[in-house]
Amino acid sequence: MIKIVFFDLDDTLIDTTELAERARRQAINNMIREGLPVSFEEAYQELLELINEYGSNFPHHFDYLLRRLDLQYNPKWIAAGVIGYHNTKFTYLNTVRGVRRTLLKLKEMRIKLGIITDGNPIKQWEKILRTEIDDYFDDVIISDFLGVKKPHSKIFEKALSTCGVKAEESLMVGDRLYTDIYGAKQVGMTTVWFRYGKHAKDDLDYLSYADFTIEEITKIPEIVRGLNSEEQLE
Amino acid sequence: MIKIVFFDLDDTLIDTTELAERARRQAINNMIREGLPVSFEEAYQELLELINEYGSNFPHHFDYLLRRLDLQYNPKWIAAGVIGYHNTKFTYLNTVRGVRRTLLKLKEMRIKLGIITDGNPIKQWEKILRTEIDDYFDDVIISDFLGVKKPHSKIFEKALSTCGVKAEESLMVGDRLYTDIYGAKQVGMTTVWFRYGKHAKDDLDYLSYADFTIEEITKIPEIVRGLNSEEQLE
Numbered sequence: 001m002i003k004i005v006f007f008d009l010d011d012t013l014i015d016t017t018e019l020a021e022r023a024r025r026q027a028i029n030n031m032i033r034e035g036l037p038v039s040f041e042e043a044y045q046e047l048l049e050l051i052n053e054y055g056s057n058f059p060h061h062f063d064y065l066l067r068r069l070d071l072q073y074n075p076k077w078i079a080a081g082v083i084g085y086h087n088t089k090f091t092y093l094n095t096v097r098g099v100r101r102t103l104l105k106l107k108e109m110r111i112k113l114g115i116i117t118d119g120n121p122i123k124q125w126e127k128i129l130r131t132e133i134d135d136y137f138d139d140v141i142i143s144d145f146l147g148v149k150k151p152h153s154k155i156f157e158k159a160l161s162t163c164g165v166k167a168e169e170s171l172m173v174g175d176r177l178y179t180d181i182y183g184a185k186q187v188g189m190t191t192v193w194f195r196y197g198k199h200a201k202d203d204l205d206y207l208s209y210a211d212f213t214i215e216e217i218t219k220i221p222e223i224v225r226g227l228n229s230e231e232q233l234e
Numbered sequence: 235m236i237k238i239v240f241f242d243l244d245d246t247l248i249d250t251t252e253l254a255e256r257a258r259r260q261a262i263n264n265m266i267r268e269g270l271p272v273s274f275e276e277a278y279q280e281l282l283e284l285i286n287e288y289g290s291n292f293p294h295h296f297d298y299l300l301r302r303l304d305l306q307y308n309p310k311w312i313a314a315g316v317i318g319y320h321n322t323k324f325t326y327l328n329t330v331r332g333v334r335r336t337l338l339k340l341k342e343m344r345i346k347l348g349i350i351t352d353g354n355p356i357k358q359w360e361k362i363l364r365t366e367i368d369d370y371f372d373d374v375i376i377s378d379f380l381g382v383k384k385p386h387s388k389i390f391e392k393a394l395s396t397c398g399v400k401a402e403e404s405l406m407v408g409d410r411l412y413t414d415i416y417g418a419k420q421v422g423m424t425t426v427w428f429r430y431g432k433h434a435k436d437d438l439d440y441l442s443y444a445d446f447t448i449e450e451i452t453k454i455p456e457i458v459r460g461l462n463s464e465e466q467l468e
Contacts, residue, residue, distance in 0.1 A: 034363070075355030075356045075358070075359045075376070076359045076362075076363070076368075076374075078356045078359070079356050079357075079358075079359035079360040079362075079363055080359075080363055082356065082360060083360060083363055083364060086320075086324075087324075090320075090321075090324070121309030122309045122312045122313050122316065123313075124309070124313075125309045125310045125312070125313035125314075126313040126316060126317060128310075128313075129268070129310070129313055129314055129317055130317060134310075140310075142309070
């Protein structure tokens with residue numbers, strides 16, 4: 001009997017990757033508009049490499065971009081980048097298509113809902129509050145508090161104990177086979193790989209840990225209904 | 235002969251103080267809406283004290299606010315504060331009434347324009363770009379680059395040499411008697427105290443350094459015209 005569905009946040013509930021790409025492109029466009037003397041492609045590729053090396057939460061992307069392009073420090077260009085990035089982020093931040101409908105359907109089925117996510121807790125909450133999906137969820141479990149990241153078992157065990165449910169009563173939905181699916185399977189949850197966004201074509205090494213694979217998030221209520229009715233028949 | 239007018243940025247060209255107050259109030263409102271168990275007045279006063287002690291550029295206002303209120307770390311409340319603050323800042327950031335008209339008039343009179351400001355260079359440029367006043371100005375001189383703050387003479391001297399003008403050809407306009415007016419006077423500029431915002435009732439110790447006092451920024455073209463025609467009569 002599935003009593004709770006846990007969701008990953010980035011690229012499962014919220015379209016983060018597409019948004020970040022859009023925001024980065026707009027940042028570069030804005031910098032060039034204010035005089036950055038480099039082609040869009042050169043600057044954009046350099047920014048992607050930088051983010052790849054320093055991580056997406058590094059707070060000095062645009063300062064370092066200038067250094068890497070052999071340009072002098074210029075607060076006007078950096079400010080232009082920050083403005084382009086933030087304006088895009090705040091304007092286009094949105095849930096993945098079908099998410100609200102899916103969450104509402106699950107609530108009607110009296111299924112509890114939770115979020116299990118890595119990342120900076122304040123930034124994760126900012127996404128949840130800005131998209132106004134917080135009221136759907138009974139709990140939000142952020143790995144950062146435990147000093148671990150998915151797929152570490154501790155974060156999934158914490159989710160189960162916080163919500164007072166057993167692994168066999170839980171479904172985990174996520175876009176990443178290793179962190180979400182393999183991780184949840186290790187503690188005994190039923191798993192749904194949401195084949196979506198940049199991980200849709202991932203290396204399939206961990207595919208065997210996915211009990212279900214979907215390409216639309218709206219399939220979740222059906223899966224829950226199927227699992228719960230099968231059990232009643234037994 | 236006045237050839238250039240230098241302006242201070244915060245509370246002279248841009249309504250920063252009023253905006254910051256509005257943004258902080260909205261931050262607290264948003265935190266309470268998300269469950270912060272404190273009255274608005276208590277939280278707001280604590281935030282003001284905190285900013286007073288740690289400075290307005292301290293990056294952990296809302297984290298520290300929770301500590302000061304004896305509350306546990308809660309990223310949801312912090313995110314709510316950040317959202318309230320940023321949304322207000324981006325929505326209501328604006329120039330002081332009459333600024334655009336004044337700048338345009340001065341340009342028509344072929345007066346050069348500059349900004350002399352303290353503060354974080356990226357944040358200062360963010361304000362300039364967001365309000366779209368940058369095209370009016372020949373130069374923006376930010377004290378941070380010189381490792382000084384107003385009223386240090388070095389920042390005013392740098393402004394003069396950058397713009398290739400003499401002190402006696404320059405007018406400095408600002409809302410703060412000590413940093414803007416006393417500072418500019420030390421290097422020999424003509425000074426206009428813009429009696430506006432939170433410094434409008436300042437201690438008048440430095441009033442003698444102000445050649446003019448105005449309550450509307452739109453008076454500047456008149457002052458310049460007066461100074462330049464007096465000289466022609468001599």
